[in-house]
Amino acid sequence: MAVVMTFVWPEITPELYDTARKRVRWEDESPDGCVLHAAWFTADGLNVLDIWESEEHFARFIAGRIEPVLKGELGVKSDPQPEFFPLHRRFVAPGVSGAA
Template identity: 35%
Template sequence: MATAVETTFHGVTLEAYNDLLRRLDFRPEGASEPGCLFHYAVPTEDGFRGVDVWESADAFERFVRERLAPVLEDVGIAPPEVTVSPVHNYLIAPSERWADPSD
């Protein structure tokens, strides 16, 4: 079941977020982690929040365990506040297969 995940990092700058992306080999507007359907980040008053939809809670937990937690520990960032919720529905951008054939 698809799972929504909000990670709130208090006291962590957007520059540190960008560094995390680089360390995880992600690029802005690039591909995400396998199992992550989409991700975005927004600034907050005291840090930033990442919002994701994952294919499953297991996929998110595997990413944290195998990839994110070691990088956070390496750079000295405390684990984020995490909220996990089951997803009732999500929508995605249309693909080529949905394009109007009369165009």
């Protein structure tokens, strides 16, 4: 079942996010099971809203691709606290496609 995942990650700055994005290359090599990713910054840090085919897909992506870069290469100490919710409905506006 598809899920909506959200989290806030205070330790992640725009610079860390952009460095990780370039190294992990998730826009060029889409993670298995990822349907949508949106990210923005507030005074609380990085905010993320994703849609995944399952929680397991998200967990594999974090363990296999994100953690080695953020924790291993960039020295991030904290972890996000993701929350998952069953996706009830998804709508994509006509003409919307692609990354960025």
